[in-house]
Amino acid sequence: GQSLEQPSEVTAVEGAIVQINCTYQTSGFYGLSWYQQHDGGAPTFLSYNALDGLEETGRFSSFLSRSDSYGYLLLQELQMKDSASYFCASKAAGNKLTFGGGTRVLVKP
């Protein structure tokens, strides 16, 4: 089976930096993905880490440590539009995704 743990909620102010941690217990782990989901919308792909290390995409970065079964998503220069839920998801054989419970990020002015 697979399980992923991430904090349920994070609050920060505009311009701040937020790190969302994700720990996983999985079998047949291929990599870790991150998705953003606004209320009422579908998930949108943010990043994917198959190898250890940091992947940077604009204001968002994602990190993976396979030895620690741990990853994080870093949101920099927070903007109001970043208020959303963020999900980590582990990828297994057949490209199956197992999602964490989601972290609700609330950005305040």
Place this chain on the structure above:
Amino acid sequence: GAVVSQHPSWVICKSGTSVKIECRSLDFQATTMFWYRQFPKQSLMLMATSNEGSKATYEQGVEKDKFLINHASLTLSTLTVTSAHPEDSSFYICSPQNVAPGREETQYFGPGTRLLVL
């Protein structure tokens, strides 16, 4: 990114009726289609995986006779919720797998279909 459509975007039906949800990948071919379900304030849960031209594989706890999946072409898959009940009310999201080289890691999602069963 890839373009994925779902129809309808939302539906309200009476208990006992069947509802068909269509998912189309508009600019790429998808040999594999994933169907997810998301209850309010919860995470996405994989319901089933279908490959074009073959029977779907259902996750544990998902009734295959209740959630009928058809994946007849590389651009269209349908999910039919048969004899829907209020507990089936949820957000149903499809995710076609892009088979283009170098694009396998990016998994796209349809806009979702919100189902409310009265």
